[in-house]
Amino acid sequence: METLLQQTLNGLVAGSIYALVALGYTMVYGILGLINFAHGEIVMVGALVALQTILFLSSAVPGLPPLVLLLAGVVVAVPACMALGYLIERIGYRRLRNAPRLAPLITAIGVSFLLQTLAMIIWGREFHVFPQLIDTAPMQPVDGVVVSPMQIFTIVVAFTLMGGLMLLVNKSRLGRAMRATAENHRVAGLMGINANGVIAATFIIGSGLAALAGVLFASNYAIAHYSMGFTPGLKAFTAAVLGGIGNLPGAMVGGLVLGLVESFGAGYIEHLSFGFLNSSYQDIFAFMILGAVLIFRPSGLLGERVADRA
């Protein structure tokens, strides 16, 4: 029972980071019908920029409290990634908006390579240690189950951000404009909505979330590296598809479900298969679930929500 609870907690932590990243994929897809494969690299840039800021500050002003350092890292990383997201959209994708769908897709893969290589040049190939500024010492709320302040922080931040995004999209003027643009950006333009502005805002918000996800990821695992964005990016994309791509609550549910499935997969696949399979099938297990969901619900758990472009 303790193991079950512990695995649930592990899954929630990983899943809430996936969910934050998945939101970026799904928002862009919802509006442009584009899979922005460079999104995972924004996670990486966010983590590395925050790391750079924290290292700089802690050597320039010794004795700053850890929370201030972390906050400073976030305050620099989030706008940096927002600017990066905007630039990618402005330079890479905007000209291709009316091109065949394959063109922006290939561009996205190219941008991903470009960002990774640039990061490799700037930060080198080595693994960096990301300082764990929030305590990771285990606490035992229930006997046999441990949770660290860092994990609680991760879950709380992720859920707050997701809630905030839902409010923004459903209640604000910008959100209404985003929903209208998702329906049909040309018609939205006729209604007096600045479609380019809304699309840029989508990239900016998604990139900001990705930067935060990067900082959370790096703080949890104390690691930062130029290729660290690839795996969470792929997992988050999977999560977005699992929940129904284009669907915001779907991305959140998809992320959490994927995190939990992975965690339980690693923990229980051996028992479930009577020792035939083991934890090296952890990822395969997650993709089997994805396959099964897509067979029975081709548009994901909560359904795809893409405007009909007929």
Added chain:
Amino acid sequence: MKANKLFIAPAVACLAASLAAGTVQAKEVVVRIGHAGPLSGPAAAFGKDGENGARLAIEDANAKKLQIGGDSVKFELVSEDDQADPRTATTVAQRLTDAGVKGVVGHVTSGASVPAARIYENAGIPMITPSSTSPKLTQQGYKMTFRVIANDLQQGNALGKYAVEQLKATRIAVIDDRTAYGQGLADAFANAVKAAGGQVVGREFTNDKATDFMAILTKVRAANPDVVFYGGMDAQSGPLTRQMKQLGLTAKFLTGDGGCTGEMIKMAGDALSATTYCTQAGIPLDKMPGGTAFRTQFKQRYGSDIHVYAPYSYDATMALIEAMKVANSVEPTKYQPALKALNAQGVTGPLAFDQSGDIKGGAITVYNFSGGRWAPLQTLQ
């Protein structure tokens, strides 16, 4: 005319003298020995170290003015850069065979040694690697492949025995990263644990790009092990030990040479303790029979310290030369049997090879984390 005569006379005398000397002194032949390893890229320090060791051996041999097969032999080092890259390694191997080397010291990394071995095998030139530890290298069934350092299987075996016999562990969990290195090491470890009477209570897997080990560690924790073994590299074992601490998993942690690095100390941070152990193939320099003398000689010659494998590279070169002496021939086909049957004393210890070309009784050293670094605890043979 007169002047000419005067000139010719000493010239003739000189010629006569040199001819006479020729009949007494053996003619000098140049024997080329190849060295291959990374001289550029991230592993360049290892390649340079190997090259320095080999050069020192060759200078020592030349100073002895050896006579082999009636000729006085002068050895010459031909050093090539394989960039630790499998494809470059094969090109370099071809270049060395074309240059007519009689033996090769190298390659340095396993990834380069394994494909290069085939080229030396086909060319009939013995190669002795000072530092590649992949078991695969000597499992290819080649007659010309040798190594002077313990391989990963020997490392896994030694660690497994150490865990059960010295650390008195009974419940042992084994994790690996599913790479050829990690899996090979972990399998050898698990088998040795069982052979020594220990119990493997968990066998988990991850991959060499993973950062999140919470799920498998939670499962491992439920099995309540007293030792956790990881077969893989420092980039994973660092975060893995942190997450063990985070989960309150207090078992001892063991890993192989992939985690026995400064990088591991950096990545793992305060998760390391005196109950974190790792192994390196070979023995610390101070414990080698000729270690202290070698360090002094090396420092004098190059003005810098030994990186890691220079003594092994020195011994590999000496093994080649020793076999040539025993066989009284520098021809690879003639001296290969002598190399196979070699029984010599090197800087690092006795030099003798088993059937597959691996060093007999290769040493493994266990380290633990103490005083901010890896401190040698014990050398296992």
